[in-house]
Amino acid sequence: MISFLLVSHSKKITDGLKEMIDEMSLNKDNITTFSIGGTKDGRLGTDPIAIYEAIEMRKMDDAIFIFTDLGSAVLSSETAVDMIDDELKQKVHIVDCALVEGAFIAAVQINGVDCLEQVLNELKTI
Numbered sequence: 001m002i003s004f005l006l007v008s009h010s011k012k013i014t015d016g017l018k019e020m021i022d023e024m025s026l027n028k029d030n031i032t033t034f035s036i037g038g039t040k041d042g043r044l045g046t047d048p049i050a051i052y053e054a055i056e057m058r059k060m061d062d063a064i065f066i067f068t069d070l071g072s073a074v075l076s077s078e079t080a081v082d083m084i085d086d087e088l089k090q091k092v093h094i095v096d097c098a099l100v101e102g103a104f105i106a107a108v109q110i111n112g113v114d115c116l117e118q119v120l121n122e123l124k125t126i
Helices: 011-024 048-057 071-082 099-112 116-123
Strands: 002-008 031-037 063-068 092-095
Touching: 002 011, 002 048, 002 071, 002 099, 011 031, 011 099, 031 048, 031 099, 048 071, 063 071, 063 099, 071 092, 092 099, 092 116, 099 116
Parallel strands: 002 031, 002 063, 063 092
Antiparallel strands: none
């Protein structure tokens, strides 16, 4: 099982992207998608605690991919990863690519590859 954490300053962006991935992914049984956009009180922003909680909730997964939009989303994701234990950190990948395109392409490509590193390398070109 692989989890996709979609981190954006806007909940509307991550909710829409989650819907698109969940609807169009060929690998629905092996990918779990989480919308982690905005702040808990509904404003624009990111929440490292929400990201941390999602990581901890999925710690039994084979891998956790974190897709982000802007710089502070990356910082919030890095803060969340800093809070987890070293063993779990090995499974977590903050993916350096465009949020929408990268997450969608990864959801489609993961179905046909044996190596997650191959997917991560391809996402670097997006």
